[in-house]
Amino acid sequence: MQWTDVLASRALRMKASEIRELLKLLDQPDIISFAGGIPDPALLPVEKFARATAEALVDTAGLQYSVSEGYLPLRQWIRGRMEKLGIACADENILITSGSQQALDYLGKLLISPKDTALVSWPTYLGALGAFNAYEPVYDRLSLRGNRTVAQYRAAAEAAGGKVKFAYLSADFANPTGLTITREERERLIDLCDELNCAILEDGAYQQLRYNGEAVPPILALEIARKGDLEKCRTIYSGSFSKTLSPGLRVGWVVAAREVIERLVLLKQAADLHTATLNQIVVAKVAADDFDGHVAHLREVYGRRRDLMLEALAREMPEGVSWTKPEGGMFVWVTLPEGLDGAALLADALERDKVAFVPGRAFYADGAQGNMLRLSFSLHEKAATDEGIARIGRAIRRALAP
Amino acid sequence: MQWTDVLASRALRMKASEIRELLKLLDQPDIISFAGGIPDPALLPVEKFARATAEALVDTAGLQYSVSEGYLPLRQWIRGRMEKLGIACADENILITSGSQQALDYLGKLLISPKDTALVSWPTYLGALGAFNAYEPVYDRLSLRGNRTVAQYRAAAEAAGGKVKFAYLSADFANPTGLTITREERERLIDLCDELNCAILEDGAYQQLRYNGEAVPPILALEIARKGDLEKCRTIYSGSFSKTLSPGLRVGWVVAAREVIERLVLLKQAADLHTATLNQIVVAKVAADDFDGHVAHLREVYGRRRDLMLEALAREMPEGVSWTKPEGGMFVWVTLPEGLDGAALLADALERDKVAFVPGRAFYADGAQGNMLRLSFSLHEKAATDEGIARIGRAIRRALAP
Numbered sequence: 019m020q021w022t023d024v025l026a027s028r029a030l031r032m033k034a035s036e037i038r039e040l041l042k043l044l045d046q047p048d049i050i051s052f053a054g055g056i057p058d059p060a061l062l063p064v065e066k067f068a069r070a071t072a073e074a075l076v077d078t079a080g081l082q083y084s085v086s087e088g089y090l091p092l093r094q095w096i097r098g099r100m101e102k103l104g105i106a107c108a109d110e111n112i113l114i115t116s117g118s119q120q121a122l123d124y125l126g127k128l129l130i131s132p133k134d135t136a137l138v139s140w141p142t143y144l145g146a147l148g149a150f151n152a153y154e155p156v157y158d159r160l161s162l163r164g165n166r167t168v169a170q171y172r173a174a175a176e177a178a179g180g181k182v183k184f185a186y187l188s189a190d191f192a193n194p195t196g197l198t199i200t201r202e203e204r205e206r207l208i209d210l211c212d213e214l215n216c217a218i219l220e221d222g223a224y225q226q227l228r229y230n231g232e233a234v235p236p237i238l239a240l241e242i243a244r245k246g247d248l249e250k251c252r253t254i255y256s257g258s259f260s261k262t263l264s265p266g267l268r269v270g271w272v273v274a275a276r277e278v279i280e281r282l283v284l285l286k287q288a289a290d291l292h293t294a295t296l297n298q299i300v301v302a303k304v305a306a307d308d309f310d311g312h313v314a315h316l317r318e319v320y321g322r323r324r325d326l327m328l329e330a331l332a333r334e335m336p337e338g339v340s341w342t343k344p345e346g347g348m349f350v351w352v353t354l355p356e357g358l359d360g361a362a363l364l365a366d367a368l369e370r371d372k373v374a375f376v377p378g379r380a381f382y383a384d385g386a387q388g389n390m391l392r393l394s395f396s397l398h399e400k401a402a403t404d405e406g407i408a409r410i411g412r413a414i415r416r417a418l419a420p
Numbered sequence: 421m422q423w424t425d426v427l428a429s430r431a432l433r434m435k436a437s438e439i440r441e442l443l444k445l446l447d448q449p450d451i452i453s454f455a456g457g458i459p460d461p462a463l464l465p466v467e468k469f470a471r472a473t474a475e476a477l478v479d480t481a482g483l484q485y486s487v488s489e490g491y492l493p494l495r496q497w498i499r500g501r502m503e504k505l506g507i508a509c510a511d512e513n514i515l516i517t518s519g520s521q522q523a524l525d526y527l528g529k530l531l532i533s534p535k536d537t538a539l540v541s542w543p544t545y546l547g548a549l550g551a552f553n554a555y556e557p558v559y560d561r562l563s564l565r566g567n568r569t570v571a572q573y574r575a576a577a578e579a580a581g582g583k584v585k586f587a588y589l590s591a592d593f594a595n596p597t598g599l600t601i602t603r604e605e606r607e608r609l610i611d612l613c614d615e616l617n618c619a620i621l622e623d624g625a626y627q628q629l630r631y632n633g634e635a636v637p638p639i640l641a642l643e644i645a646r647k648g649d650l651e652k653c654r655t656i657y658s659g660s661f662s663k664t665l666s667p668g669l670r671v672g673w674v675v676a677a678r679e680v681i682e683r684l685v686l687l688k689q690a691a692d693l694h695t696a697t698l699n700q701i702v703v704a705k706v707a708a709d710d711f712d713g714h715v716a717h718l719r720e721v722y723g724r725r726r727d728l729m730l731e732a733l734a735r736e737m738p739e740g741v742s743w744t745k746p747e748g749g750m751f752v753w754v755t756l757p758e759g760l761d762g763a764a765l766l767a768d769a770l771e772r773d774k775v776a777f778v779p780g781r782a783f784y785a786d787g788a789q790g791n792m793l794r795l796s797f798s799l800h801e802k803a804a805t806d807e808g809i810a811r812i813g814r815a816i817r818r819a820l821a822p
Contacts, residue, residue, distance in 0.1 A: 019654045021679050024585050024619055026533045026555065032686040059480040068477035075470040078461040081666035116518060116670075120692040127554060131428045148690035152529060153428065183426050217426055252421045264483035266697035277423050284434040288550035290522040294696050295668035 027132075031151045050406035051374040052393040055193055055261075055348045061316055062264055063304060070303035071296070080296030086287040087279070088114025088271070089298035095305050096257070096271050103225075104239030105255065107248050111273055113282050116293045118223050118258035118270035122149035124285055125184070125219055125254060128278075130155045133179035137171070138186050141351075141381030141390070143193045143221065146186055157383035160185050162203040168213040184217035184254075185210070189237055191224040191347025194381045194392040198345055204237045208244065211252055218253040223270075226262055226313050228346035229321030238273065249275050259301055261348070262313055267297045320348065320396055326403045327395040334411035336418060341393075348396040351378070354389040358417050361388065367413035373406050429534075433553050452808035453776040454795040457595055457663075457750045463718055464666055465706060472705035473698070482698030488689040489681070490516025490673070491700035497707050498659070498673050505627075506641030507657065509650050513675055515684050518695045520625050520660035520672035524551035526687055527586070527621055527656060530680075532557045535581035539573070540588050543753075543783030543792070545595045545623065548588055559785035562587050564605040570615040586619035586656075587612070591639055593626040593749025596783045596794040600747055606639045610646065613654055620655040625672075628664055628715050630748035631723030640675065651677045661703055663750070664715055669699045722750065722798055728805045729797040736813035738820060743795075750798040753780070756791040760819050763790065769815035775808050 022030075074080045087093070093112040100107055115121045122145065130136065130153035137160040138146070147157070156178040158171065175182045185207060190198050199207075211218050220237045235243075238253040245251055251274075258270040272282060286292065327350055331341050338355040354360065360377030367373050378390025391410075398406065424432075476482045489495070495514040502509055517523045524547065532538065532555035539562040540548070549559070558580040560573065577584045587609060592600050601609075613620050622639045637645075640655040647653055653676075660672040674684060688694065729752055733743050740757040756762065762779030769775050780792025793812075800808065 019619075019652065019677065020617075021677070021683075023617055024531055024583070025683070026529065026531055026536070026585075028533070029530050029683060029687070032683065032690060034686060034689075054485075056485060059484050062480045062483045064477055064480045064483060067483060068474065071473040071477065072470065075466055075473065078464045078466045079668075081464045081466060081469060081668045082461050083456075083458060083662075083667045116692045116696070123691040127428065128431050129426055129428055131430070134428070145690070145693075152687065152690060181426070183428075215422075215425055217421075250421065260485075265485045266481075266483045268692065268694070268696040275421065275423070281423075281427070281431060281434065284436060285431070285554065287436075288434065288547070288554060289525040290518045290670065291547075292670070294518070294670040294699055297696055297699070 028152050028154050031154065049368070049372045049374055050398070050402050050409065052395070052406060053374045053376050055394055056396060057261055057265060058319070058397050061319060063312060066304045066307055067264065067300060070300045073303065074296060074299045080299050082295060084292050084295040084298070086292045087283045088112070088293060089295065089302060092298050092302035092305070093271075095302055096273075100273055104235050105242060105248070105273060107273055110276050111248055111279055113272045113279050113286065114293050114298055115256075115270045115272060115286070116268040116290065117260055117265070118221065118256045119145055119149065120268070121256040121270055121272045122146050122219075122221070123152070124282055124289070126150040126153045126155070127285060128281060129183045129217060131180060134181055134183045135175035135178055136184060136186060137182060137216075138383055139192065140383065141194055141378060141387070142186065142383065143188060144380045146221065147383055150186075155183070156180065158182070160187065162199060162206055164206060168210065171214060182214045182216045184219050186219040186221065188221040188223065190222070190234070191227060191344050191349070193224070193347070194349050194376070194378065195351040196342045196344025196347050196349045197351075198234060201234050201240070204234065204240050207237060208241050208253075216252070220253050220255045222255055223258045224261055224347040225257065227317060227320060227348070229317055229324055231345040251275060254278055259305070262309070262316065263301060263304055267301060269293060269297050269301045323395045323398060323403065324350070326400050327393065327407065330404050330407035334407045336411060336415050338418075339414060348394045350393045350395060352391040352393060354391065354414065355418065356389055358414070359388040360391050363391070363413055363417055366417065367410060371409035371413050373409040373413070375410065430554050430556050433556065451770070451774045451776055452800070452804050452811065454797070454808060455776045455778050457796050458798060459663055459667060460721070460799050463721060465714060468706045468709055469666065469702060472702045475705065476698060476701045482701050484697060486694050486697040486700070488694045489685045490514070490695060491697065491704060494700050494704035494707070497704055498675075502675055506637050507644060507650070507675060509675055512678050513650055513681055515674045515681050515688065516695050516700055517658075517672045517674060517688070518692065519662055519667070519670040520623065520658045521547055521551065522670075523658040523672055523674045524548050524621075524623070525554070526684055526691070528552040528555045528557070529687060530683060531585045531619060533582060536583055536585045537577035537580055538586060538588060539584060539618075540785055541594065542785065543596055543780060543789070544588065544785065545590060546782045548623065549785055552588075557585070558582065560584070562589065564601060564608055566608060570612065573616060584616050584618045586621050588621040588623065590623040590625065592624070592636070593629060593746050593751070595626070595749070596751050596778070596780065597753040598744045598746025598749050598751045599753075600636060603636050603642070606636065606642050609639060610643050610655075618654070622655050622657045624657055625660045626663055626749040627659065629719060629722060629750070631719055631726060633747040653677060656680055661707070664711070664718065665703060665706055669703060671695060671699050671703045725797045725800060725805065726752070728802050729795065729809065732806050732809035736809045738813060738817050740820075741816060750796045752795045752797060754793040754795060756793065756816065757820065758791055760816070761790040762793050765793070765815055765819055768819065769812060773811035773815050775811040775815070777812065
């Protein structure tokens, strides 16, 4: 059987994610890893989950089929959280997904016909590029500095053979840069997408993890403030419990106008019926049990680890290396001197220094820029951070040596 | 925002499943429902699941990210089961999916480019049609009686603008007919697909639920017996724990040649990262705890309920109505006299007789045949079965009355 004879054209675009391949290295105990956007397992509320599952499994409801839109009490809890962020919505504006990765897949499926254009930041979350790739889009570079006109975006999309369908971005502490876009940039994005008549996909995966600075309202909140009603908005917001309660249970959500949610429900029905029932029940129970207190603790720990990483970088990086100073999330984005390549550096650093990170190229839709590294500070306290960053400094110095 | 301006062409093909809409009716206590292929909640091993989750949640492994291919001990357990069915395979031939519905979605995504042809039985599982629809195939009718030539299938696919990519079918106790295809038909299907050079998608969702008669080897087992090695086979087998242990946990699997599994792993990575970790761990624990004893009990109960339904049908159906006599699974497929319409009958029977079933039209890719009903016997013992089937008989008599 020659499988390439029967594959769909989209299947030929799929390739292994460098992050996922790298995760396999985390099992080696002598490697200090800054790869992977993984919550610290020690911070997952496992006792609460044990209690909640024991409570849930007094009957069979969690083991049985359930509705595609998701478990109502969980959607109600999410509605309450969204309202606090300025996103007034009804239960019918919320769909539960199996993690926010699935939301990206479904939104690609809903919106992209082959050759349509997706506007993305440069760099962008590589999992989003992976999810969208299956639907064969063309990528164009989203600029929030206003240096490209609507006509230019539109002409580029037409030249590529389709239309601009959406702009995708993570507004807060983006993966991989750690950067947050300003309120003014968010407003400009709404203007731009209003003119382009395209959707805005706002990825809120890290939104709750702010360590300092002032919160900026979600794009969807700003759009509702402007237009008066979620039903009139083009922003589709995705959220996740992966960075706060548990990544392994795969529970996330989408908030959008009713018409979008209704279509996503149909799509989910056809794709996997529903997100696991027990997982939704249990997450609803644990979320209802002092979510704010739990997240405050996460902020304290991760915020301290970010500080430790920034201090170590300041101490250990050779001249010519720069990095972002994120106000939240899990990542610092490092720019190496031009001419250095992150992937080559990783191969060398893994082998000789026993330290891991994610090379930056895969985060660019065109794969053009190679001198970047993504470092996650979520896992390590001072000793490992200091040692690991010193190892990276050593590897960079070696690479720079004439 | 005019959402239809930005939808992908595939999104316009999606429509609500009649079964899922009907499930909402199950909440009304005075309705006797034969709709939905739902395991009896009383037969789900909830104590075992409570014990298994308590054991699993002594640490955080179940709450953390895991690999896209699935939890190794679960894949190993599945490998053992597959070997008993004549499907010798390695762990690398197995992918864990979020239910076998997700397997159908992923296989459509892997294989179908728009206008490609999918061969399906007439009728076929409507969830498979729903999953495949998203990838915009054309359907052609699979005949196992040998009354269409390879050249005819090929010409039809070319005329439709693509190639035959696969034949999909449920070999045992198919949804909706309850029928099992013979060994000779399975062999003929392999011949046909060898000549067409297309894949075979074998849906084994009900395979374990045989109540009488002799087991027929899975198509994949017959193909391995013929070709000597799974790696040379074109059959992709999907299985599920939904009908045996729990539908709500959404755990299923795919067995296929390594090249197919590797591509599905990439696809799953991009689509939802992995099936929920805890669910896989817990299902592995419960499956390891006397699966055969548990399934033997299910067979006894469901087999008795099938007998009760067949007896009630023989007693209550007016002349001109016929039905299948399945050897397993959950469904009986009823043919009404020509001219009657299942959907009209349902509307009337729900309203006047308080009884529910699934009208058959949605199971036909061309929606052409309306005088069929699908009845599930999984939920009811004698009293409800007798009363419910009597009500359906009454409704049919009313519809037949001049």
